[in-house]
Amino acid sequence: MYGGGNTFEAQQMGGVENEDPIKLAEFEARIARGEKIEPNDWMPALYRKQLIRMIEQHAHSEIIGALPEGTWITRAPGFKRKLALMAKVQDEVGHAQLLYSAAETLGKPREKMIDDLLSGKSKYSNIFNYPTFTWADSCFISWLVDAGAIVNQLANSKGSYGPYCRALERICAEESFHLKYGHHCVIHMATGTPRQRKMMQEALNRWWGPMMHFFGPPDKASVHTEILVKWKVKMATNDECRQQFLDMYVPKIWELGLNIPDPNLKKNPETGEWEYTEPDWEEFKRVINGDGPCNAERLAVRRVAEERGAWVRKALLKPEAAYTTPLA
Numbered sequence: 063m064y065g066g067g068n069t070f071e072a073q074q075m076g077g078v079e080n081e082d083p084i085k086l087a088e089f090e091a092r093i094a095r096g097e098k099i100e101p102n103d104w105m106p107a108l109y110r111k112q113l114i115r116m117i118e119q120h121a122h123s124e125i126i127g128a129l130p131e132g133t134w135i136t137r138a139p140g141f142k143r144k145l146a147l148m149a150k151v152q153d154e155v156g157h158a159q160l161l162y163s164a165a166e167t168l169g170k171p172r173e174k175m176i177d178d179l180l181s182g183k184s185k186y187s188n189i190f191n192y193p194t195f196t197w198a199d200s201c202f203i204s205w206l207v208d209a210g211a212i213v214n215q216l217a218n219s220k221g222s223y224g225p226y227c228r229a230l231e232r233i234c235a236e237e238s239f240h241l242k243y244g245h246h247c248v249i250h251m252a253t254g255t256p257r258q259r260k261m262m263q264e265a266l267n268r269w270w271g272p273m274m275h276f277f278g279p280p281d282k283a284s285v286h287t288e289i290l291v292k293w294k295v296k297m298a299t300n301d302e303c304r305q306q307f308l309d310m311y312v313p314k315i316w317e318l319g320l321n322i323p324d325p326n327l328k329k330n331p332e333t334g335e336w337e338y339t340e341p342d343w344e345e346f347k348r349v350i351n352g353d354g355p356c357n358a359e360r361l362a363v364r365r366v367a368e369e370r371g372a373w374v375r376k377a378l379l380k381p382e383a384a385y386t387t388p389l390a
């Protein structure tokens with residue numbers, strides 16, 4: 063079971079005891095009325111910190127998420143799949159740009175966010191720390207990881223912080239194309255030759271556990287959900303998103319004749335809730351804290367990209383310096 067290992071960090075964020083109670087009440091009343099909070103509006107320090115944490119992690123997830131699929135562009139089967147995957151990966155990097163901009167409105171400079179990613183201080187989604195051994199792994203991400211992302215982000219796009227919601231609306235519109243592309247890829251594999259079906263089944267077996275982790279720890283162990291739901295940053299809890307994902311996608315996976323690697327997975331007819339084997343939450347903790355199969359590789363690739371792009375940023379910020387600096 064996930065033991066809330068980040069409670070210390072959550073406590074470090076402080077509470078709202080030091081806030082002006084009148085301003086706090088007015089802020090919460092605005093949220094209750096469904097108004098959007100904008101960058102120059104008054105907000106409690108904790109709301110700001112929580113948003114920066116969550117949006118920044120989300121931005122990092124998009125930029126790192128481009129890597130496991132990106133390596134498949136040259137190996138995607140056929141020209142059309144290559145084109146589509148290239149466009150998808152480009153979109154994901156664009157999502158990171160939108161999200162870094164949204165987080166910047168809260169006062170944290172983009173350079174600091176990138177530094178925190180590269181130093182391992184900031185988290186990003188667990189799921190991108192697993193290897194994509196075959197084309198079927200890339201198909202799994204494009205369909206089911208994007209499906210999970212849409213469940214979470216469509217809910218949160220109705221949330222309280224204007225810049226984040228507007229970024230999420232745009233992201234979801236693009237993700238819905240990725241989802242259709244990914245579904246098409248999986249249908250092709252699942253209805254293809256015995257070898258293709260086997261590849262797809264093996265990918266499902268590899269990714270099911272990380273996919274269950276993707277929505278975050280169970281609500282009872284989640285550190286941040288309570289305050290984020292109260293302030294309408296999260297419009298659905300981790301368990302609600304996981305349940306919605308299972309509701310929407312388990313039937314579609316079964317329809318394709320694929321087996322979900324969980325003998326206990328079933329919908330309880332009385333509660334309407336999906337029952338499942340708890341994924342390994344110890345593995346989740348290790349992966350999100352930097353010790354997954356590909357964490358080191360993912361950050362190493364980003365560090366190289368950062369180094370190689372340094373001269374471009376320098377040229378944009380100080381064009382005169384670029385002419386005098388020899389290219390490495």
Ligand code: BYC
Pocket residue numbers: 068071072115116119120121123124125126127128154185186187188189203207208211214275276277278279283284285286287290300350
């Ligand atoms: N991975 O209190 P909790 C994409 C951390 S990109 C890693 O429940 P919260 C795509 C959590 O941060 C989409 N860490 O947290 C891209 C916290 O640690 P800290 C990614 C996780 O924030 C390219 C601790 O565990 N989506 O789809 O209330 C190609 C306790 O958790 C994860 C987003 O980023 C995780 N899965 O809820 C294809 C959506 N889960 O900060 C596709 C935005 C939890 O205390 N984020 N942790 O050290 C969210 O909605 C929420 O942050 C979460 C977690 C639901 C993920």
